[in-house]
Amino acid sequence: MSQPRPLKLAHALALVVSSMVGTGVFTTAGLMLGALGSPRLVLATWAATGVLALAGAAVYAELGAMMPRAGGEYVYLSRAFHPVLGFLSGFVALVVGFAAPVAAGALAFGDYLRALAPGVPARGAAFALVGVTTALHARDVRRAGGAQAAVTGLVVVVIVVFVAAALASGRADWSRLVAAPAAGHTGPGALAVSLVLAAYSYFGWNGAAYVAGELRDPHRTLPRALVGGAALVTALYVALNAVFLAAAPAPALTGQVEIAHVAARALFGPRGAAALTALVALALAGSVSALSMTGPRVVQAMSEDRVFFPALARLNARGAPTRAVVLQGALAAVGVATAAFEPLLVYAGFTLSLSAAVTVAGAFVLRRREPDAPRPHLALAWPWSGLAFLALSAFMTVFAIRERPRESLAGLATLVVGGLVWSVWRRRR
Numbered sequence: 001m002s003q004p005r006p007l008k009l010a011h012a013l014a015l016v017v018s019s020m021v022g023t024g025v026f027t028t029a030g031l032m033l034g035a036l037g038s039p040r041l042v043l044a045t046w047a048a049t050g051v052l053a054l055a056g057a058a059v060y061a062e063l064g065a066m067m068p069r070a071g072g073e074y075v076y077l078s079r080a081f082h083p084v085l086g087f088l089s090g091f092v093a094l095v096v097g098f099a100a101p102v103a104a105g106a107l108a109f110g111d112y113l114r115a116l117a118p119g120v121p122a123r124g125a126a127f128a129l130v131g132v133t134t135a136l137h138a139r140d141v142r143r144a145g146g147a148q149a150a151v152t153g154l155v156v157v158v159i160v161v162f163v164a165a166a167l168a169s170g171r172a173d174w175s176r177l178v179a180a181p182a183a184g185h186t187g188p189g190a191l192a193v194s195l196v197l198a199a200y201s202y203f204g205w206n207g208a209a210y211v212a213g214e215l216r217d218p219h220r221t222l223p224r225a226l227v228g229g230a231a232l233v234t235a236l237y238v239a240l241n242a243v244f245l246a247a248a249p250a251p252a253l254t255g256q257v258e259i260a261h262v263a264a265r266a267l268f269g270p271r272g273a274a275a276l277t278a279l280v281a282l283a284l285a286g287s288v289s290a291l292s293m294t295g296p297r298v299v300q301a302m303s304e305d306r307v308f309f310p311a312l313a314r315l316n317a318r319g320a321p322t323r324a325v326v327l328q329g330a331l332a333a334v335g336v337a338t339a340a341f342e343p344l345l346v347y348a349g350f351t352l353s354l355s356a357a358v359t360v361a362g363a364f365v366l367r368r369r370e371p372d373a374p375r376p377h378l379a380l381a382w383p384w385s386g387l388a389f390l391a392l393s394a395f396m397t398v399f400a401i402r403e404r405p406r407e408s409l410a411g412l413a414t415l416v417v418g419g420l421v422w423s424v425w426r427r428r429r
Contacts, residue, residue, distance in 0.1 A: 008216055008221070009221045009224060009225060012221055012222065012224075012225035012229075013224075013225045013228060013229050013232075014153070014290075016204060016205060016225050016226060016228075016229025016230065016233075017155075017156065017204075017229050017232060017233055020053075020201070020202055020203070020204035020205055020229070020230075020233045020287075021155055021156075021159075021204075021233060021236070021283050021286070021287060024197070024198070024200050024201025024202070024203075024345065025201045025237055025240060025241070026108070026258075026259070026260045026280045026283070026284075027108060027257045027258070027259065027260075027345075028197040028198065028200070028201055028345065029042055029046075029241050029244050029245065029253070029259050030253050030254060030255055030256035030257060030259040030262075031197060031255065031257070032045060032194040032197055032198065033245070033250060033253055033254045033255075034254045034255045035190040035193055035194050036190055036191065036194055037250075038179060038250075039176050039177050039178075039179055039245040039246075039250055040177055040178050040179065041191075041194075042194070042241065042245060043177060043238065043241055043242060043245060045191070045194045045195060045198050046198055046237050046238050046241050047234075047238050048195070048198075048392070049195055049198035049199050049201075049202050050202065050230075050233075050234030050237060050238065051234075051388070052195075052199065052202070052388070052389060052392050052393075053199075053202040053205040053230045053233070053234060054205075054227065054230050054231060054234060054385075055381075055385040055386070055388045055389040056205060056230075056356055056360060056389050057205045057226040057227050057229070057230040058226075058227060058379045058380040058381065058382075058385040059359075059360045059363045059379045059382075059385055059386050059389065060205075060226055060359070060360075061222060061223035061226045061227055061377050061379060061380075062223075062363060062375060062377055062378055062379040062382075063076045063359070063362070063363055063366075064222040064223070064226065065219045065220075065222055065223055065375065065376040065377035066366075066373065066374065066375050066376070066377075067079065068219060068222065069301065072089075072093065072297070072298055072301075073086070073089035073090070073093065073298075073355055073356070073358075073359045074086045074087070074089050074090035074093070074298050074301050074302055075301060076359050076362050076363075077089050077358065077359060077362055078305075079362075079366070080359075080361075080362030080363070080365045080366050081358075081362060081365065083305075083307060084419070084422055085358065086302075086307075087302065087307050087308075087418065087421075087422045088415055088418045088419060088422065089355050089358070089359065090298045090299070090301070090302045090307075090308070091414075091417075091418035091421060091422075092351055092352070092355050092414060092415065092418060093295065093298045093355070094295065094298060094299055094327075094328065094331070095331065095414060096347070096348050096351045096352060096411070096414060097203070097295065097298075097348070097351075097352055097355070098291050098292075098294070098295025098296075098298075098328055098332075099295070099328055099331035099332045099334075099335055100332075100335055100344060100347070100348050101200075101203070101287075101291055101348060102130060102133075102288050102291045102292060102295070102328070102329075102332035102335070103126075103130075103332045103333075103334075103335025103336045103344075104335070104344050104345065104348070105284045105287050105288040105291070106125075106126035106127070106129045106130050106284075106288055106332065106336055107122070107123070107126045107336060108280075108284050109125060109126060109129050109281055109284040109285055109288065110122030110123055110124070110125035110126035110129075111258075112258075112261075112277050112280045112281040112284065113125045113281050115258075115261065115277050116274060116277055116278060116281065123336065123337075126336045127333060127336055129285060129288055130288070130292075130329055130332050130333050130336060131329070131333075133285075133288050133289045133292040133329075134292055134325055134326060134328075134329030134332075136289065136292070137289070137292045137293045137296070137320060137325050138316075138320055138322045138325040138326055138329075139316070139320060139322075154282065155279070155282055155283045155286055156232075156236065158279045158282070159236055159240060159279070159283075160236075162240070162243070162264075162276060162279065163239045163240060163243055165267075165268070166243040166246075166247070166267055167243075169267055169268065171247070171266070171267050171268075172243060172246035172247055172267065173246055174242075174246050176245060176246050176249065176250065177242060177245055177246055179250065188395075188399050189399050189402055189403040190403070191399070192395060192396050192398070192399030192400050192402075192403060193346070193399070193400060193403050193404060195392070195395075195396045196346055196349040196350055196353065196396055196400050196404075197345060197346065197349060199349050199352070199353050199396065200345050200346075200348055200349030200352070201237070202230075202233070202234075202237070203348075203349070203352050204233075204287070204290065204291075205226065205229065205230040205233070219376035219377060220376075220377075222377075223377040227380065243263065243267075244259050244260065244263040247262075247263035247264075247266045247267045248262060248263060248266040252266070260276055260277075260280055261273050261276065261277055261280075263276075264276035264277075292325065292328065292329065292332075295328045296321050296324035296325040296327070296328050297321065297324075299312050299321070299324040299327060299328070300312065300313050300315075300321040300324050301313075303324070307422075307425065308425070311323055312324045312327060343406070343407050346400070346404050346407040346408075347407040347408075347410050347411055350396075350397070350400050350404070350407060350408050350411045351411035351414055351415075353393050353396055353397065354393070354397055354411065356389075356393065357389065357390055357393035357394070357397070360386050360389045360390055360393075361386075361390060363379065363386055364383070364386060
């Protein structure tokens with residue numbers, strides 16, 4: 001009996017957009033401004049990372065149409081290289097790609113919710129969000145996908161309205177975007193760290209690949225969702241950050257995690273800040289929900305192939321991998337209890353960039369080794385899209401290790417732990 005495919009293009013697009021629009025875009029521009037010292041360099045970094053996301057989405061579209069089953073990188077790397085690399089990517093996705101961002105997004109949601117209602121405990125709200133989204137996605141695929149599409153549409157509309165209102169207000173000083181860099185900044189190390197932070201904000205461009213096995217007509221739907229979602233979010237990110245950086249002088253924004261709140265207050269006063277805070281909370285909830293839906297599909301695929309606990313592959317009557325969803329929710333809850341914000345972002349951004357780069361390299365391997373394999377969709381601008389992704393990823397990796405050795409080593413340590421888990425599992429088999 002074939003697996004049901006209840007998700008349409010709208011659901012897949014919603015997953016991509018809501019997986020991307022989350023913690024990073026509302027929190028990292030101030031940190032990047034502290035590293036680069038120039039609004040124009042920050043904006044250029046957002047644009048460059050958008051190109052990186054589009055290049056990656058183009059390659060993933062080919063791989064996903066070629067192998068339309070749930071699991072994402074786990075599926076692609078197992079075929080291109082070896083099952084051990086597939087397992088490592090799945091292990092990284094479980095711990096770093098989904099559980100850690102769910103925790104970070106939930107913590108940020110709690111902070112923004114507390115700004116709206118000071119009596120609400122931030123960490124308690126974070127735990128509640130993880131619990132609600134886990135319960136939603138553990139129950140029903142179709143209804144969860146519909147709710148995801150509705151929330152994503154609302155978030156996109158409100159972001160567009162906010163940018164339009166900022167343009168109409170006349171209070172933004174656009175000359176701030178072309179100010180010269182402050183003394184003592186720039187350099188490849190600062191740029192690499194900023195790219196890692198921005199790359200974390202863009203992650204989710206591959207979100208639909210994780211539910212390819214549940215998409216209707218995945219050969220057409222998946223490429224459209226990946227490339228279309230990445231292009232839409234790139235435009236939203238560049239426009240939104242241009243507004244943030246033009247709203248207030250650079251010193252007022254530098255180092256601010258809640259840069260969206262600072263910018264909205266400068267443009268629209270306290271009421272405007274409250275309205276944007278509500279938007280951010282909504283976007284974070286949508287992002288946590290999307291990650292709670294896509295992440296467990298990696299565990300499901302690994303378990304179906306019996307490289308992880310087979311019980312985690314079981315679906316309930318409504319097609320949801322309940323046990324895999326609950327496992328990720330439990331790991332995210334641990335993250336909520338232990339997370340530190342900025343190091344968590346650098347750690348996740350570095351590790352996920354490395355995993356995505358190896359996956360794109362796998363596309364080159366498959367093109368060479370399996371030239372006649374069916375490819376319902378070919379990567380746009382091949383091979384330049386793949387080469388551009390690999391070149392920028394290599395730059396980020398080398399200089400991130402030099403500038404942030406602790407977080408980078410933690411990412412490499414995660415891979416080592418994954419290798420040990422694989423070794424133990426294989427011996428048991």
